[in-house]
Amino acid sequence: MASMNEQVVPEQRVIPRQQRSLATVDVILEAAAQVLEITGEAGFNTNAIAERAGVGIGSIYRYFPDKHAILVEMGRREMARVGAELTIDPGPKAGSLAPDRQAIRTFLRAFGERTRARRVVVLALLGQLSAGELQAAFAQAEAGMASRSGTPLDRIQLFVLSRALLGAMRAAVLEDADFLLSQQFEDELVLLSRTYASAASRRLYD
Amino acid sequence: MASMNEQVVPEQRVIPRQQRSLATVDVILEAAAQVLEITGEAGFNTNAIAERAGVGIGSIYRYFPDKHAILVEMGRREMARVGAELTIDPGPKAGSLAPDRQAIRTFLRAFGERTRARRVVVLALLGQLSAGELQAAFAQAEAGMASRSGTPLDRIQLFVLSRALLGAMRAAVLEDADFLLSQQFEDELVLLSRTYASAASRRLYD
DNA sequence: CAACGATATGAGCAAAGCTCCGCTTTTTTT
DNA sequence: AAAAAAAGCGGAGCTTTGCTCATATCGTTG
Numbered sequence: 325m326a327s328m329n330e331q332v333v334p335e336q337r338v339i340p341r342q343q344r345s346l347a348t349v350d351v352i353l354e355a356a357a358q359v360l361e362i363t364g365e366a367g368f369n370t371n372a373i374a375e376r377a378g379v380g381i382g383s384i385y386r387y388f389p390d391k392h393a394i395l396v397e398m399g400r401r402e403m404a405r406v407g408a409e410l411t412i413d414p415g416p417k418a419g420s421l422a423p424d425r426q427a428i429r430t431f432l433r434a435f436g437e438r439t440r441a442r443r444v445v446v447l448a449l450l451g452q453l454s455a456g457e458l459q460a461a462f463a464q465a466e467a468g469m470a471s472r473s474g475t476p477l478d479r480i481q482l483f484v485l486s487r488a489l490l491g492a493m494r495a496a497v498l499e500d501a502d503f504l505l506s507q508q509f510e511d512e513l514v515l516l517s518r519t520y521a522s523a524a525s526r527r528l529y530d
Numbered sequence: 531m532a533s534m535n536e537q538v539v540p541e542q543r544v545i546p547r548q549q550r551s552l553a554t555v556d557v558i559l560e561a562a563a564q565v566l567e568i569t570g571e572a573g574f575n576t577n578a579i580a581e582r583a584g585v586g587i588g589s590i591y592r593y594f595p596d597k598h599a600i601l602v603e604m605g606r607r608e609m610a611r612v613g614a615e616l617t618i619d620p621g622p623k624a625g626s627l628a629p630d631r632q633a634i635r636t637f638l639r640a641f642g643e644r645t646r647a648r649r650v651v652v653l654a655l656l657g658q659l660s661a662g663e664l665q666a667a668f669a670q671a672e673a674g675m676a677s678r679s680g681t682p683l684d685r686i687q688l689f690v691l692s693r694a695l696l697g698a699m700r701a702a703v704l705e706d707a708d709f710l711l712s713q714q715f716e717d718e719l720v721l722l723s724r725t726y727a728s729a730a731s732r733r734l735y736d
Numbered sequence: 737c738a739a740c741g742a743t744a745t746g747a748g749c750a751a752a753g754c755t756c757c758g759c760t761t762t763t764t765t766t
Numbered sequence: 767a768a769a770a771a772a773a774g775c776g777g778a779g780c781t782t783t784g785c786t787c788a789t790a791t792c793g794t795t796g
Contacts (some may be wrong), residue, residue, distance in 0.1 A: 342762065344761080346773080369750070379775075380775060381754075382774095382777080383776065384754095385753090386774075425736075454657060454704065455705050480709050484698050484719065484722060487697050487698045487701035488694035488698045491696055491697010491700065491701065492689070492690050492693045496689070496693070498661040501689065502697035509690070512687055515735055516690060516691075516722070519725040519734075520722045520725055520726060522719065522725075529721055550743070550744095551744095575782085575783060576784060577784090580746095586744055587745080587786095588744065588785090588787085589743080591784090592744080702761055
């Protein structure tokens with residue numbers, strides 16, 4: 325269903341070809357983020373977005389099939405930022421168990437930073453986007469865990485590990501946990517990942 | 531904010547006193563569930579609910595402050611069913627590590643059963659209800675983990691453990707994982723819980 | 737049975753998502 | 767460079783939907 329190489333437009337809408345239209349899309353998304361920050365989710369409506377962006381409502385619906393798609397694209401871009409930090413991430417050469425920990429820490433910090441910068445936006449995205457819509461964004465991180473050196477996990481184990489980590493991070497953001505950016509929280513997530521991966525790869529059930 | 535002893539009515543709405551009104555609330559909630567199952571989230575609107583329930587729209591708003599509150603109450607009742615199974619749960623007498631595992635298994639199975647019975651409803655609830663709205667429902671399970679015999683966890687560790695488990699279950703339901711009711715999935719969650727709790731209580735960071 | 741609170745109703749209001757079609761700008765064609 | 771075609775833009779207004787409110791009926795109590 326999802327295309328792989330266009331940058332911007334979801335679903336059966338027009339693909340922008342001129343620079344003008346790409347700029348319009350950017351303006352709309354930026355306005356949407358601002359509306360969200362200023363008026364909260366309650367005031368997040370298409371008219372307000374159009375007005376703030378200085379474009380007609382029609383222009384929004386030229387590029388987005390519906391209002392929700394705006395959120396989806398915002399999420400995609402937000403997560404791309406976080407994902408980018410993961411790839412830039414100074415992957416350790418020494419083939420120890422280190423990759424996990426480093427990736428988790430990087431991911432968590434990038435996540436935390438975005439939350440600080442755009443709290444309401446991240447909240448809305450985590451709250452409104454479906455699992456599938458967020459999944460693609462996290463696929464990168466998941467792949468990282470899979471390709472870890474010494475611990476081959478099957479698909480169920482990989483699922484459990486990635487969703488458990490995501491669930492803890494998600495909850496910390498949504499519930500506004502004061503320890504989101506703390507050292508201990510990072511440590512706990514790393515510990516969780518490490519202990520489970522180790523036991524799971526050896527299938528130490530009971 | 532939340533009251534503690536009324537059974538039915540959220541927020542600043544009228545508390546029903548006559549049997550008739552209690553029945554009305556039940557009828558509305560059942561109709562809401564049916565509308566959700568039949569027409570999906572798209573068709574989940576107040577008019578449809580009222581029509582299916584055979585009551586006026588006004589009657590809905592007599593007992594629910596807004597549409598979302600209907601979902602919240604549905605969630606509360608759904609979770610109460612799951613929670614009930616937890617308390618009935620044959621808690622093991624021998625003070626081993628068993629409580630966790632048993633609770634997790636019971637919880638997961640009850641969860642899975644409700645999902646089979648009312649798939650769309652559970653999906654909508656997990657998708658639409660906020661963390662805080664679901665939190666109360668899971669408080670019981672969390673308390674169970676806290677009062678486990680030999681492993682004292684601090685609040686961050688408890689948060690990580692409970693949200694990680696919930697995150698994995700939630701994702702399995704939302705993403706329609708085929709292994710939701712499988713033995714291995716249960717085993718993995720128990721393993722996750724056991725390995726992390728053990729290491730965390732001894733603070734084995736790195 | 738009178739009177740009053742509790743319960744029920746549904747027309748209709750207000751707000752918001754979204755369409756439609758005419759207008760303007762940019763690109764392509766000849 | 768003019769004309770034609772394509773792409774982009776706008777906003778009045780249609781439609782849906784959440785929700786209110788004035789009115790009517792039911793149930794209970796003295």
